Amino acid sequence: MNLRRDVFQAISDPTRRAILLLVASQAMSAGAIAANFDTARPTVSRHLHILTECELLTQEQNGREIFYQTNIIKMKAIADFIEPFRQMWDERFNKLEDIMKKHPRKK
């Protein structure tokens, strides 16, 4: 249960979601992954660490470099990516609620 929550936290970040999509088709080194982002390399490393820790990514040593790839079984476990969809709606509805709380009520 706790682990499950960690997985959802892991994919709540847009950069981490992008990393998962990047490596979905092929295993990539940390350097190759970082090259796709504007973010500083240590930040990308931190994201990779979190994704590996909650087992969404698996590591494989290849010569001097570590390659990352998605853990298909774990990815399936996050209910086919429903969580980002839920968060998209949650953000919209939060906005709606904030706006309407300030709205004068017609009576």
Place this chain on the structure above:
Amino acid sequence: MEQKTKIHAEDGKQELTITRSFDLPVDLLFIAYTDPEIVEQWMGTKVIKLENKNHGGYQFETTDPMGNKHLFSGCIHEIIENNSIIRTFEMNNTPFPVQLEYLQFEAVTDNTSLLTMHVIYKSVAIRDQILKLPFAQGINMAHNRIQEIQSKI
């Protein structure tokens, strides 16, 4: 903590249900769906047309950070004030087919309400593809520097 927005999507079904509880009276929640200016604010879209009547139509337009315009539109089949909206929804110029949406607005107390959105898609495959859309959007952010900068403005 209990999540305010819940998605219920069973495996192998072409529908899903979104529920959300609001700290708002039901009439204010309904206004958020029918007042064009307010829709623009929380949906982040431009409202071109919004006919709140039976057999009315609506059309929204969003502009992405690259300046591309995306149209969303549909027909309002039935609308009952502070109660329900039955409408279709379509992302124009995309391969995604029209979906049918049943929106139910319910008062829980005088100051709280519940929204239930029952969405029916053309097929199981289409539903699952649409579920993955927000996920796919992450990649654009990663790949496009300009997009990332502009979205912050």
